[in-house]
Amino acid sequence: MDKNSAALYKKMQTEVEAYQNLQKACVKVVKQRALLESQLSENKCVLDELKLLGAENKVYKLFGPVMVKQDLDESRQNVGKRIDYISKELKNSNDSLETMERDMMKHRETMTKYQQQWQVAAAMK
Amino acid sequence: MASNASNAGKPETVDLVKLSPEQLLQIKQEFEQEMTNIQESLSTLHGCKAKYAGSKEALESFQSNWQDRHILVPLTSSMYVPGRIKDLNNFIIDIGTGYFIEKDLEGSKDYFKRRVDYVQEQIEKIEKIHMQKTRFLNSVMSVLDLKQEAALKLHQQQQQKSEQTA
Incomplete structure (x- = not known):
């Protein structure tokens, strides 16, 4: 009997640990997602602005401390590519967040299951 | 959006009364x-x-008429060098992510007018959400108050009863 409950306790502990680890990873992904979202909106603003420009406007890009003149169409394409890339990353982090939440739910369920088993075992004593 | 919130608010208020004070407190903390x-x-x-x-x-x-006008250009917030305006009609604007554009x-x-309007729009959006949340938080607090009052009354009644029997 005692052996059983010890095994159960161990199982419960691994579940709790897995759950906590997931929670930590979750927080990280949420932070990353917020960063990506802000980058996405910034890039969108830039693209909107670039779309409003005509051939008479010059475009520069800052590389470190140097401003380099850019071709308008090229900059538009570059920003568009960046938006595509960031959107893809955003989708990835959303997906992984979803699977994490599902995993967390599973761990929670097994935790309650073990808890019930524990209580039953305790009542039988 | 406002009508949506008022619709969503009604079933929530019904739920609020059913919740335990602990749950209400948790909701309150989350909202705060x-x-x-x-x-x-x-x-x-x-x-x-x-x-x-x-x-x-x-x-x-x-x-x-500011062509060739003398100005002081800030190098840091407390140090300036003299300069002269050479080009009145070209400004280089930072539009974000390292891109700069030249405009008259x-x-x-x-550009700046549009930016100000855009930010104002965002502010108004967030203020709306803020107001909705404040309203919800207020209803949570009032339900919490009611529950506390009821609990206090119950406690007093029980005390009176025990005093009467004694």
Whole structure:
């Protein structure tokens, strides 16, 4: 009997640990997602602005401390590519967040299951 | 959106009364956390708006007879070098992610005006959400108050009863 409950306790502990680890990873992904979202909106603003420009406007890009003149169409394409890339990353982090939440739910369920088993075992004593 | 919230608010208020004080307290804490976050982003947005508006104002004060006018160019916030305005009609504006664009006076003014309007729009959106959350938080608090009062009354009644029997 005692052996059983010890095994159960161990199982419960691994579940709790897995759950906590997931929670930590979750927080990280949420932070990353917020960063990506802000980058996405910034890039969108830039693209909107670039779309409003005509051939008479010059475009520069800052590389470190140097401003380099850019071709308008090229900059538009570059920003568009960046938006595509960031959107893809955003989708990835959303997906992984979803699977994490599902995993967390599973761990929670097994935790309650073990808890019930524990209580039953305790009542039988 | 407002009608949506009022619709969603009704079943929530019904639920609130059914919740235990512990649950209510948890909701209250969560909401207060959210409110601080909202307040923070609001103040950031207000700061952004002030920055854009400041740039626009600087442009408004530019006059067409300022060609070759002497100015002091700030190198740091406390050190200046003398300079002369050579080109009145070209401004290079930072539009984010490292991109800068060259625009004439009117175009630059227009850019900052649009930016200010855009930020204002975002502020109004967030203020709306803020108001909804405040309302919800208030209803949570009032239900919590009612529950506490009821618990207190129950406690007093029980005390009176025990005193009477004694």
